[in-house]
Amino acid sequence: MSTRTATPTGQAATGERSSLLKLYLIRGVLAVVWALVFAGAHKDVDAVAITLLVVYPLIDAVSSLIDYRATPNGSERRIIAFNGVLSTLAAIAIGIAGAGGEAPVLHVFGAWAIISGAAQVVVGVRRRGPELGKQWPTLISGGLSFLVGITYNIQAAGDNPSLDVLSVYATGGGVWFILQALLLGWKTRQLRTRTA
Secondary structure, rough: OOOOOOOOOOOHHHHHHHHHHHHHHHHHHHHHHHHHHHHHOOOOOHHHHHHHHHHHHHHHHHHHHHHHOOOOOOHHEEEHHHHHHHHHHHHHHHHHHHHHHHHHHHHHHHHHHHHHHHHHHHHHOOOOHHHHHHHHHHHHHHHHHHHHHHHHHHHHHHOOOOOHHHHHHHHHHHHHHHHHHHHHHHEEEEEEHHHO
């Protein structure tokens, strides 16, 4: 049975908002930086490109670990743990797929985007209480990740698979994380004003 209430209140909610704000902001900035670096480093699927490709899901894995440690016991925490393990496995699979070129990488990345996007939506739904800012950016980002992952697998099966789309994916994900952090910051200031 979960020890987490549907809507966290008081000091626990304030601490969770602060933790999530920092996590989302750092995660978003890292995604945008990764996208900028990858955009200029993937003409060939060489060692540099493969390293960057492996790093991206590892960023997500580390973020999941931090989120896991800050989240109370319950089903939400188990989903976060699942996503962390999934991202770690995705990093390994992408590293292996890199030897086969763009199409295998795009297939693995697409599969990861589908499953992690679905997990992100579930976590966002569970955090939709007013204390955590309704989580709209998280929900939209997860839903888009799910849909984009499907298109990546379709593209990978086509004649001209390209990794250019991954920079766009990372940039979009980063922007949504930053928006979620800003929303949490706004919610925190709003609640402080009410209690002042």
